[in-house]
Amino acid sequence: MTDIxxxxxxxxxxxxxxxxxxxxxxxxxxxxxxxxxYAAVPLLNCLLREVARPVPGTAAHPTYRLPGTDRLLRVRGxxxxxxxxxxxxxxxHRLGHPxxxxxxAEELRRHTGASNHExxxxxxxxxxxxxxxxxARAEATPPDDPYLRSEQALVTxxxxxxxxxxxxxxxxxxxxxxxxEAHARFPLTLLGLREDTVxxxxxxxxxxxxxxxxxxxRLLPAHPWQLDLAARDLAPAFADGRLIxxxxxxxxxxxxxxxxxxxxPERDLFLKFSLDVRITNDIRRLWxxxxxxxxxxxxxxxxxxxxxxxxWQSDRGYRTADFAHEQLAVVVRDGLRDHLPxxxxxxxxxxxxxxxxxxxxxxxxxxxxxxxxxxxxxxPPALTAFDAHGVVxxxxxxxxxxxxxxxxxxxxxxxxxxxxxxxLPAVTREAGWERLVYCLLVNHLMETAAxxxxxxPGADPWPAVRDELSRHDLPxxxxxxxxxxxxxxxxxxxxxxxxxxxxxxxxxxxxPLAGR
Numbered sequence: 001m002t003d004i005x006x007x008x009x010x011x012x013x014x015x016x017x018x019x020x021x022x023x024x025x026x027x028x029x030x031x032x033x034x035x036x037x038y039a040a041v042p043l044l045n046c047l048l049r050e051v052a053r054p055v056p057g058t059a060a061h062p063t064y065r066l067p068g069t070d071r072l073l074r075v076r077g078x079x080x081x082x083x084x085x086x087x088x089x090x091x092x093h094r095l096g097h098p099x100x101x102x103x104x105a106e107e108l109r110r111h112t113g114a115s116n117h118e119x120x121x122x123x124x125x126x127x128x129x130x131x132x133x134x135x136a137r138a139e140a141t142p143p144d145d146p147y148l149r150s151e152q153a154l155v156t157x158x159x160x161x162x163x164x165x166x167x168x169x170x171x172x173x174x175x176x177x178x179x180x181e182a183h184a185r186f187p188l189t190l191l192g193l194r195e196d197t198v199x200x201x202x203x204x205x206x207x208x209x210x211x212x213x214x215x216x217x218r219l220l221p222a223h224p225w226q227l228d229l230a231a232r233d234l235a236p237a238f239a240d241g242r243l244i245x246x247x248x249x250x251x252x253x254x255x256x257x258x259x260x261x262x263x264x265p266e267r268d269l270f271l272k273f274s275l276d277v278r279i280t281n282d283i284r285r286l287w288x289x290x291x292x293x294x295x296x297x298x299x300x301x302x303x304x305x306x307x308x309x310x311x312w313q314s315d316r317g318y319r320t321a322d323f324a325h326e327q328l329a330v331v332v333r334d335g336l337r338d339h340l341p342x343x344x345x346x347x348x349x350x351x352x353x354x355x356x357x358x359x360x361x362x363x364x365x366x367x368x369x370x371x372x373x374x375x376x377x378x379x380p381p382a383l384t385a386f387d388a389h390g391v392v393x394x395x396x397x398x399x400x401x402x403x404x405x406x407x408x409x410x411x412x413x414x415x416x417x418x419x420x421x422x423x424l425p426a427v428t429r430e431a432g433w434e435r436l437v438y439c440l441l442v443n444h445l446m447e448t449a450a451x452x453x454x455x456x457p458g459a460d461p462w463p464a465v466r467d468e469l470s471r472h473d474l475p476x477x478x479x480x481x482x483x484x485x486x487x488x489x490x491x492x493x494x495x496x497x498x499x500x501x502x503x504x505x506x507x508x509x510x511x512p513l514a515g516r
Contacts, residue, residue, distance in 0.1 A: 068110030202317020394420030
């Protein structure tokens with residue numbers, strides 16, 4: 001029997017977990033319940049972290065007061081809150097996903113004094129996307145490659161975002177063929193870009209080997225979904241010959257967790273594209289200002305990793321058109337092979353948290369040794385890059401790969417994405433440290449530690465984190481180890497107030513390092 005765990009199961013208790021038999025394609029009711037459960041988890045995580053106030057003495061069945069509406073909400077579980085219930089007329093009423101969205105919207109209107117009609121629609125769109133993905137996954141064959149399987153594992157995705165799977169509200173037929181969660185793979189469209197319109201920086205030679213272009217043109221690969229989204233804007237360029245269609249790549253590419261970044265295993269090559277779709281907090285274009293600073297940030301990151309037992313996947317360069325600088329941009333990123341120790345297998349760190357077939361975090365026989373090896377791989381390069389080179393990595397779960405040796409132990413971290421890198425002194429050391437603490441500790445290690453404790457009951461991951469941090473002589477470390485709180489990004493409030501996606505705002509989160 002093929003089982004899929006319903007994430008609404010009470011993961012912090014000992015009762016048997018509820019499962020749905022997916023030997024046959026799921027029924028509508030199965031898919032609906034699963035989609036509601038998956039979609040509720042990150043939305044509840046946001047609400048409980050950013051707005052709600054815990055009611056003392058309710059740890060057995062966590063209960064929270066919603067200050068804006070002065071209502072009581074209770075859930076099952078802590079790491080993956082589920083089964084939300086609202087106290088109404090003296091009785092607890094179970095909330096379905098539409099009711100939960102309505103409650104969150106009303107609470108935020110009262111809490112912030114602002115209205116927002118866009119975000120509730122995204123929450124509902126995210127849930128519908130999950131239902132579509134679950135049905136597609138039941139019919140799809142996962143990749144044999146464990147690395148690709150990890151990149152395509154994230155049905156929940158960002159654990160603290162109100163609408164992590166929203167896909168711009170468009171029909172599923174437009175985006176499902178390119179969805180990593182549906183185990184998609186597809187060829188890239190090849191365009192010829194007239195030479196006098198080419199804009200490029202850095203090393204883009206890998207693009208020229210994807211096919212061939214006629215005299216007077218350069219090869220430009222394009223994401224098929226982005227071509228559809230930008231069709232109206234690009235029509236004049238196709239009409240006057242600045243762009244021509246040259247077919248498709250002779251091999252498929254696999255979309256990674258980032259959706260707009262794809263991997264071509266045959267070429268060991270990553271390519272990152274623009275997508276004119278809001279995914280989590282931002283429209284996922286390769287914005288001109290980020291492209292113009294790409295060479296500087298990437299060079300700084302490469303220098304920071306020189307000599308470290310860690311790897312930086314360089315964003316080597318980009319190519320685009322002067323008439324569609326952002327819409328047609330493609331970034332060339334290092335592959336994996338040159339960055340891996342012999343016989344090591346890479347995995348996406350976010351997938352270790354969400355879970356997938358073959359997850360080494362879940363299957364290790366020695367969780368303490370595994371965790372120490374993991375910390376020794378991921379923490380030193382991030383701290384060294386910051387302190388010695390002024391490079392603030394966006395060291396969150398989706399930007400980190402962990403290489404595991406044949407014995408199952410982590411041996412090397414690979415970091416990626418120059419677009420998310422910040423440099424000192426362009427940002428102050430204080431602001432850079434806050435960002436690093438959020439990305440590395442709150443987004444990354446808190447989630448991984450919780451997953452480790454879930455799979456290995458009785459494990460206490462935090463003394464090892466404290467010991468690893470203590471080995472590094474940064475002036476910020478002593479204060480970090482005793483601080484009462486850590487900075488947690490407020491994705492729900494950020495989206496509700498329509499703040500810029502890059503304008504991180506934080507609220508204090510109890511520090512698990514303090515008092516140990």
